[in-house]
Amino acid sequence: MGKFFGKIRNWWSRHKPTKRRLIQLYAALLTNANIKGFFSGDIYAGGAKYFCVPGLNCYSCPGAAGACPLGALQNALTQSKTSTPYYILGILVLFGILLGRTICGFLCPIGLGQELLYKIKTPKLRKSRYTRILSYLKYVILIVFVIAIPVIYGLIDRTVPAFCKYICPAGTFGGALGLLINPANHGLYEMLGPLFTWKFCLMIAICTASVFIFRAFCRFLCPLGAIYSFFNRIALLGVKVDRDSCTDCGLCVSHCKMDVKHVGDHECINCGECISVCPAKAISWKGGKLFVRPNETPVLAEGPEEPVRPLGALLSDPSAGSAAEETPETAPEAPSEAEVAEESAAEPAPAARKKRGRRFWMQFAAWTAALALLAGALVYYNFIDRPEVVYGNEEGNVCPDFTLPVLQGGGETFTLSARRGKVVILNFWTTYCDPCKKEIPYFEQIANEYEGEVVVAIVHGTDVIEDVPSFIRDTMGWGDYTSYFLQDTQEERTYLTLGGRSTWPMTVILDKEGVIRLVRQGETSYEFLRTQVEGLLGH
């Protein structure tokens, strides 16, 4: 029995999660702390989304606790015609200068997912100089999909977050699948089409590639990593090399699975795995210090210095002349606790004890604070911050009456009950929703063709980010219109009452008796609307 437990203990000591893995799991849980969202099928709509999480985490994921920096940047750039995106740029620069690509190595849930997939025991595709060339593709994606396309389409008042829309696997996995698995979101299935098929296939391809290629998405496609890479050398946190101790043996670069040329360059994700590999102990963590200090290695370096690999050994190393694999060798291991204890025994005992004690209490305080933060976040998101949502009114129910202000001006109001006897089409939209703006002319066409029989009311959501009448008149160029443009209010909350679930656009069609005949999430077409109207009018 003892042997069995001994084997278990040995297995655990070899396979227990590293500190970095624990921090990655912690960060993934913290950035998706809204666990109740997976059960309710709703996304979090509280105040924490004023802030961005540092890693890639789609804000349409039901669990997302904060905004996605990349999604926020693209949405802000679509409005660059009228405003410069200072806020999101400032957030990205702040994350970059504080953490650099340490975010990729420690805090990004997508990176964690890829590393876990890479652990599957298949042959692996090693890095090479060609994968290094391919790693520059993410800068192209940053320029084209994150910057150019949103800005250019923003100039013609179209909202196109191109990277999110066409490439991002986080949106497909966390957002789409996270929402679709919930029965409450059955209406979203109507919105599946070629775009979802493309994104789903791309997500599967990236996941499959991640099994064979270390962090395939991070290395070749992720524009957020590309942004943070600009700050990697000057970031406060990360790995650094002591040039005076470094012997240029290249073990760090050959051990690293990213496409680095030097430790700490723009491809380095600051995972720190090279620190234990360096025979000269030349690699260490940058502290949180503002000024670069000489290499401060932990207590083990205060003992007798380890001999570094001499240049002669490097020159006479026969394996450095061929591309064939070396005979297997054991990688240099970090010194055991016994060795550390032995080295620190060389110091005066009270000083070493005091140092160990201080380190213990600092680590204890850090772990306690981190666990308290996580526990607090889970309690807050799942039990305290619960925005009130109102659902109801399935198809077949009589639509509740409402009165909303008309945006065309003059203090006029629109009351639903006054429109009995006519088919009523309600379209819910927002100025920042591209499919909404695209389909509104179809509603106006229906309103014109069936004037007198059909009433069309186009209702803007309660959250307004610009002056809607000016937007309609000046930006979209809609002048005289037959449809009623209304503004939903916090008092009526018509969108929520009719089953709206934070998805725009939404179309509701009522028959002449005011009974709900159709609730549709997503874009419609003129042909679809015409078919519905013809059916209700009995033509």
Added chain:
Amino acid sequence: MQKNEKIRLFYGIFLGIFTVVIGALFIFEAADLYYSGLAETGHATGMYSRGEVASRLKALLAPLLIWVAAVIAGGVLFARFPAAGIKRRTDAHSAFFRLKRRAPRFEGGELGVMSARLALAEKIRFAVWACAAAFCAAAAVMSALYVFDAANFPGDSLNGEILKMLGGVLPWLGAAFAAVAACTACEAVYAKKMLPAVKKLVAAGRGMPPEPSVWERGRAAGAGLLRDPRVIAGVRIAVFAAAVTLIAVGAASGEARVMWVKAINICTECIGLG
């Protein structure tokens, strides 16, 4: 090959093939679901009910579970038959460039000839890379001329315009990649050829100062600036101050609220819906 290594290799190949097959199955099923919908109704609605998607996925459930079992079995197997050790792979390319930085310059004799050959080869290498860089710059300019021309994106057919853009940009990207890959391949051959000479130079010149090439000197000058603690501190303070200022200005102008409004609504396009 040892027994452990054989077991790991063959099981790894099996699991790799199985993984690719599972991925292909999912992709095939998604494409089939989409095209079935189009074929039947002319529009991909109706086929995408929750019930229909669930019944399609049920067909994939068995192979997926078998794959998961195979992954777990792989973990157990690899723990039971551990690797002999970690293999380190060094190549002539990286060894050459690491040693070349330490190679001194000799005048006269056999070592002088080697030094001269190395210097000439470096100049040729620099010229070849300069040509590749110029080609990449030209490819970037051609791509940018398309991408940043708003007339190419009138907004009528979004997906069509994006596809057209890809068609316009990808050939240039591919050509630039091919150019750089060709230079890299040539460089690998060059490094392998010159490595013995560099080793001799370094061994003979121990204690002598190295003779870095022109671009190594330029790179070192730039890197030296970044190693000055005062420069780094100054840059960090400036960037941090800029970040805080940008956030403050953005928050004051209401951008934080705009970001919040978009974040609390489901971006259907972002998750592939619509």
